[in-house]
Structures are given as C-alpha cells and as structure tokens.
Amino acid sequence: MENCKEGYAEAPFKHIYIEDDIDVGNLKAVERFRDAGIIRIKHYKDLFNRQRQSFVGQKASPNLIIARKHGKLIYEGSPVCQDFGNKHFYYTSCVMNCLYDCEYCYLRGMYPSANPTIFVNLEDIFDELDGLLKKHPVYLCVSYDTDLMAFEDLTGYVEKWCDFTASREDLTIEIRTKCARKDLWDRLTSCERVIFAYTISPQEIITKYEKGTPSLLMRAEAASVAMEHFPVRLCFDPMIFIKDWKDIYGKMFDEITEIIDIDRIKDFSVGSFRISSGFLKNMRRMMPDSEIAQYPFELMDGFYQYPKELADGMENYMSGLIREKKVDSEIFRP
Amino acid sequence: MILIITKDTEIGRSVKEHTETGNTGKVMLLFGEDISSEERFFEDGEMSSFIYLYHETGGEGGSESGVFRINRILDRYYPDLLLKSDLPETSSGDENVAEFYLKAAAKLPPHRIHILKVRGPVTDSAGKSITAYIGNVIAEGSEKEKRDIERSERDKKIRERAEKLAEEIHASESMKRQIEELVRYSRISGIDFDDMISELGREGLLPVADKKEGKKVLGELQRRICGSAV
Numbered sequence: 001m002e003n004c005k006e007g008y009a010e011a012p013f014k015h016i017y018i019e020d021d022i023d024v025g026n027l028k029a030v031e032r033f034r035d036a037g038i039i040r041i042k043h044y045k046d047l048f049n050r051q052r053q054s055f056v057g058q059k060a061s062p063n064l065i066i067a068r069k070h071g072k073l074i075y076e077g078s079p080v081c082q083d084f085g086n087k088h089f090y091y092t093s094c095v096m097n098c099l100y101d102c103e104y105c106y107l108r109g110m111y112p113s114a115n116p117t118i119f120v121n122l123e124d125i126f127d128e129l130d131g132l133l134k135k136h137p138v139y140l141c142v143s144y145d146t147d148l149m150a151f152e153d154l155t156g157y158v159e160k161w162c163d164f165t166a167s168r169e170d171l172t173i174e175i176r177t178k179c180a181r182k183d184l185w186d187r188l189t190s191c192e193r194v195i196f197a198y199t200i201s202p203q204e205i206i207t208k209y210e211k212g213t214p215s216l217l218m219r220a221e222a223a224s225v226a227m228e229h230f231p232v233r234l235c236f237d238p239m240i241f242i243k244d245w246k247d248i249y250g251k252m253f254d255e256i257t258e259i260i261d262i263d264r265i266k267d268f269s270v271g272s273f274r275i276s277s278g279f280l281k282n283m284r285r286m287m288p289d290s291e292i293a294q295y296p297f298e299l300m301d302g303f304y305q306y307p308k309e310l311a312d313g314m315e316n317y318m319s320g321l322i323r324e325k326k327v328d329s330e331i332f333r334p
Numbered sequence: 335m336i337l338i339i340t341k342d343t344e345i346g347r348s349v350k351e352h353t354e355t356g357n358t359g360k361v362m363l364l365f366g367e368d369i370s371s372e373e374r375f376f377e378d379g380e381m382s383s384f385i386y387l388y389h390e391t392g393g394e395g396g397s398e399s400g401v402f403r404i405n406r407i408l409d410r411y412y413p414d415l416l417l418k419s420d421l422p423e424t425s426s427g428d429e430n431v432a433e434f435y436l437k438a439a440a441k442l443p444p445h446r447i448h449i450l451k452v453r454g455p456v457t458d459s460a461g462k463s464i465t466a467y468i469g470n471v472i473a474e475g476s477e478k479e480k481r482d483i484e485r486s487e488r489d490k491k492i493r494e495r496a497e498k499l500a501e502e503i504h505a506s507e508s509m510k511r512q513i514e515e516l517v518r519y520s521r522i523s524g525i526d527f528d529d530m531i532s533e534l535g536r537e538g539l540l541p542v543a544d545k546k547e548g549k550k551v552l553g554e555l556q557r558r559i560c561g562s563a564v
Contacts, residue, residue: 008474010418015405017412037423039405039412047412052443054416061416241561288485291523296515296560307560 010061017041018066022120029064029118029154036064043067048096048113055286058114059101064154065117069093073125074132077141080276080303082237082269082332086139086172090132094119094157095146100178101211104238104292107145109279116146118155126164129171137170149179149196159188166191176235180214180222185229195266197233198223202252205240209292216252220259227264234260236322237271239314240292241306246317253321262322267330270318274305274334335380336471339434340365340387345452348461349387349468361472371433382479383446383471384438387464388431390453399454401463407449408432414445417470421463426451492517495527502541503548512552516559525559533558 016029016036024030024038041047044067077089096117097107107114119125132138142148142161152158158175165173172193188194200223201209203216214222226232234256242248273292275283283293297304305311319331338361340346346365364375375381406412406425411432415423426432431449438447448471452460496514499505505513520527534540534551542548 008418008470008477010416015415037405039423039425040409041406041412042409046410050412050414050444051439053414054443054445057416057445058414061418063415243561245561289522291519294515294519294522296512296519296556307557309557310561 009057012062013064014061015039015063016066017044017047017063017115019044019068022066022068027066027120028156029066032154033064041065041067044117048111048115048117050112053113055108055111055114062097063115065115067117067119068121069119069124073128074140077139080274080334081141081144082271082334083139084174084233084267084269084332088132088136089139089141091141091144092125092129093145094122094125094142095148095151095155097145098147099150100147100213102213103209103211103287103290104240104273104275106275106279108286109275109282111145116151118151122157122160129164130168133168133170137172139172139174141174141176143174143176147177147179148175149177149181149184152179152181152184158184162188162191162194165194174233178210178213178219180218182222182225185225188229190229192231195231195233196223196226197235197269198226199235199237200252200256201236201240202242202248203255204242204248208242209240216255217259220256224260227261231266232264233266233269235269236318237269238273239271239318240273241295241310241314245314249314249318250321253318253325257325262325262329265326265329267332268319268322269332270315270322271334272306272311272314274303274311276303280304336361336383336385336468336475337375337381338363338385338387338468339369340389341367341369341430342387342389342452342456343367344456345387345389345461345464348456348458349464351461360476361468371430371437381441382475383448384434384442385448385450385468385471386431386434386438387450387452388428389456390451397453400452401460401467402451402453403467404431404449404451407435411435411439412444413447413449414443416445417448417474419467419470421450421467424451488521492521499531503551504542504545505548505552506545509545509549509552512556516555520559527559530555530558 013033013036016033017039018024020040020042044065047065074090074092077083077091083089097111097114099116129138148158161173165171166189174195174197176197176199178199198219200219206213206216223232277299287293298307315333322329322331343365350363401421402424403419403421404413404426405415405423408427435447435449450464450467492514496510496517499513500510517527534555539551539554542551
C-alpha cells in the first residue's frame with residue numbers, strides 16, 4: 001500500500017474510528033461520510049500509535065479518527081517556530097494531521113500515523129486557555145499540525161476559534177493554511193486578533209511537492225478576499241530548493257503581487273526548509289526516493305537545513321523582493 | 335512470502351482448491367487444527383504479509399453468512415485496512431485470533447496483517463471470495479517486491495560509486511557517508527554525478543594527493559550538487 005497504485009488502495013475515509021464515549025449523532029464528519037464504516041475504539045492511541053504503520057499508505061487511504069484529548073492541551077511554542085515577536089507563544093492541536101499531502105511536511109517525521117484525528121473536546125482547550133489568559137496575554141497557533149481551514153466542513157473549528165478569540169481581549173491566534181476557500185468569511189466573527197497565515201509556494205513547488213493543495217493563483221485570490229475580513233500574513237516558509245529557484249520564486253512573487261495588495265498584508269514569514277534530525281531520519285526511511293528528504297542537508301544545533309550560503313541566499317532574496325514592494329514590511333525569519 | 339494460516343481444514347482445502355498454490359514460494363498455506371500461534375514460522379524473516387482465516391459456524395441471532403474482513407479484535411487491536419476490498423467487515427472477540435494477530439504484529443506492520451472470517455458454511459462462493467482477496471494481497475505484495483528490488487539495486491550502485499570516489503580522495507568514514515549522500519541525491523534529482531567528477535578533473539581538482547586535498551574536493555562537490563554554488 002506504500003506508493004500503491006490506485007487499484008489496490010482503499011478509498012479515502014472508508015472508515016471512521018470513534019472513541020466509545022463519543023456520541024455519533026451531530027458529528028459533522030459522520031454526516032459528511034455517510035457511507036463510512038464506523039468502528040468503535042477505546043482510545044485513539046490504540047490506533048494512532050500502532051508500530052510500523054505506513055504513513056505513505058495511509059495518505060493514499062486515510063481513515064478518520066474521532067477522539068477526546070486528555071492531559072495538557074496547550075504547549076509552549078518551539079524555539080524553531082516563529083513567535084512573531086510574541087512573548088507568550090503557544091500552540092495547540094485540536095486536529096492532528098492534514099488533508100493535504102506535502103512531501104516536506106514535518107508531520108511525516110513526527111507522527112506514526114497519517115490518519116486525521118479530530119478531538120471533539122474543544123471546550124477543554126478553551127478552558128485551559130482561559131486559565132493561561134488569567135496570567136498573561138497569549139499568542140496561540142491553532143493550525144500547526146493540520147490545516148484547520150481545509151477541515152472546516154468536518155469540524156466547524158475555525159468558526160469556533162474566531163468566536164472564542166473575539167471574546168478574549170488578550171488572545172491572538174494564527175490560523176495557518178493552504179486552503180483557498182472564499183466562502184467562509186461572512187459566517188466568521190470578525191476579529192483583528194485572528195490572523196490567517198497563508199503558505200505561499202511557487203506553482204512548480206506546489207505541483208511537485210504539495211499534493212492535493214490549491215494552486216498558487218487560488219491561494220493568492222483567497223488571501224486577497226480574506227484580508228477584507230481579517231489580518232493576513234503571507235508565509236514564504238518553507239522555501240524549497242529547486243533548480244532555478246531564484247527565477248521561480250521571483251516569478252511567484254510577481255504573480256501574487258498582481259492579485260494581492262502587499263501593502264495591506266500584516267506581516268511576512270520567510271524561511272528555508274529546516275527540520276529536526278529525528279524527523280528527517282524518519283522521513284528518509286519512509287521516502288527513499290524523495291528529492292526533498294534525501295537532500296544532503298547540513299546539521300546545525302540538532303536541525304537539518306540547507307547549507308548556510310544557500311539558506312541565507314534564498315531567504316535574503318525573498319526578503320529583498322518583499323521589501324522592494326513594501327519598504328516598511330515586517331518580515332520574520334528563523 | 336505471504337503466510338496464510340487457518341486452523342479450519344475445510345477453509346484450508348477450499349483455498350487450496352481455488353488457488354492451487356500449496357507452496358509456491360511466494361505463498362505458504364498452512365492449515366490444520368493443531369496450528370498454534372507459538373509456531374516458529376512467525377520467526378521467518380521473509381514473511382511479507384500474513385493472512386489468518388477462521389471459521390464461525392452458524393451465526394449470531396440470524397446474522398448473515400459469508401466472508402468478512404476483521405476490522406477490530408477484542409476492542410484493542412486493529413489491522414490497518416488499507417488494501418481495497420468489497421468484503422463486509424466485522425469485529426472479532428476471539429482470543430485465538432488476537433494471539434495470531436499479536437504474533438504477526440511483532441514482525442509485520444498492521445496493514446500487512448489480514449484477518450478474514452467465514453461465517454456459516456464454507457461454500458464455493460466463500461472460497462472464491464477469499465481467493466480473490468488473497469489475489470489482491472499477492473498482487474500488491476508483488477509490486478512492493480519489485481520496487482524493493484529496484485531500490486536495492488539502485489542502492490548497490492550508489493554504494494559502489496561512492497566507494498570508488500572515496501578511494502580516490504582518501505576519504506575518512508564520515509567523508510564516505512557524505513559522498514554516499516551526494517551520490518544518492520544526485521541520482522534522485524537527475525544530476526549527472528560522473529559529469530561533476532569529470533568537471534572537477536578538467537579543472538585540475540582531481541586527482542588528489544591526500545585526505546586534506548580530498549576534503550577540499552568533497553566540499554566543492556557538495557557546493558555544486560547542493561546548489562549553494564549560486
């Protein structure tokens with residue numbers, strides 16, 4: 001089933017695994033996949049943490065898991081992730097795994113399973129967050145290990161996060177996405193502290209490495225509509241090395257600036273690909289034919305990245321393009 | 335090798351009749367009441383998939399008969415249902431099934447463990463359903479085997495090419511690993527590694543006298559292949 005031709009791979013979402021104590025009625029995912037077989041489970045980890053699972057095989061035939069998350073629900077942000085100048089930087093995972101299939105995604109190296117897992121106890125996350133907000137303001141990334149926008153029809157969580165954030169003055173959230181939906185904005189509670197962060201890649205990178213994701217043009221259009229309602233961040237991160245990368249990234253920037261009014265973008269994130277050594281090891285084992293995973297990275301402080309000269313070159317170039325268009329732009333780099 | 339086990343001789347005979355596989359080397363079919371999950375065939379390193387077939391006579395309160403794919407065992411174990419199949423599914427509360435599953439799971443990933451149940455009589459139709467399923471396991475396994483062989487041959491060529499350059503530049507062990515990474519990446523990304531080496535030769539950087547010079551050449555090769563020579 002690894003790299004399986006379509007003939008052998010089971011259809012996506014043929015099964016939905018649901019923890020015993022969760023009521024099936026009212027679950028959007030169950031409504032959406034009416035023909036899926038429901039399999040009851042005791043604990044999602046019995047499934048999610050099985051040994052030797054095929055991440056690649058499960059990407060071809062994903063099944064859905066619906067569970068409750070227990071224990072700590074909000075985590076301090078990693079030092080290698082961008083905090084955008086925020087002192088109290090956290091992240092949370094109300095959904096694990098993504099509908100998209102990007103070859104460079106760290107989830108491939110981090111999770112034993114590719115099955116999307118939806119946690120239904122969002123209210124518990126909200127409660128824990130309220131506890132933190134009593135102590136200090138919080139900057140929270142809610143769409144790190146997934147693409148929440150892409151899952152909106154199955155969860156409704158983007159709407160819930162907007163409502164929640166609007167009512168908490170000291171909370172700012174980031175919703176990272178590649179999704180090109182333009183139909184949600186009217187139903188979302190508008191809030192200056194909900195930042196939609198679009199990952200922008202050249203079409204050549206999208207076609208080659210970001211399987212199942214919307215095109216560059218579609219993302220640019222979506223970002224352009226989004227900024228009428230919410231602050232928008234553009235993330236040129238990760239930048240991926242490809243032959244003629246300079247021309248390709250330059251062309252990409254020209255294309256998106258035809259559609260997006262750069263002056264109205266809140267800020268930018270620029271970063272070349274980097275990944276922890278443990279994750280890369282897993283990815284290399286899982287993807288022996290991957291140009292991205294098998295690149296001869298350099299190891300620095302436990303993280304693999306492009307050679308410094310190349311990484312700096314790429315990031316400087318991208319930052320330069322942005323500054324040319326918007327002199328006072330706020331650009332965050334690793 | 336795909337190992338198929340059943341303790342039910344009727345199922346075993348039906349499968350044998352339909353597949354006429356017996357022992358082809360690719361598929362090993364074992365059936366008999368005395369087969370235990372403690373048998374040493376689970377120690378066979380060549381096992382690529384495992385199929386366990388069992389029989390449930392009658393039905394429970396009028397449940398339909400036929401062949402079923404097991405999707406859950408004892409509320410704890412879950413074969414990964416990645417292989418396409420039209421077989422209806424059900425769960426199993428059978429401890430014996432769990433034992434075989436666990437033995438297989440010690441060696442195999444969950445998507446390569448298949449548990450099928452025959453409920454009711456072992457009909458010709460049931461035999462055909464099982465055989466069709468086995469056929470898909472074999473076909474998918476053959477594709478994987480083909481890919482594994484191609485990859486193994488490619489890896490061998492990578493190692494040989496890396497060793498050749500390592501010798502030429504008096505490489506240390508860590509330099510050898512670096513060279514292998516460069517050769518591998520070149521193959522995958524379509525860079526002509528031999529061409530790069532020839533270029534270094536034309537520029538007078540090769541051959542080298544010692545490891546120190548070899549290290550410089552390796553650094554230059556890395557820059558060119560990795561795109562940092564911008």
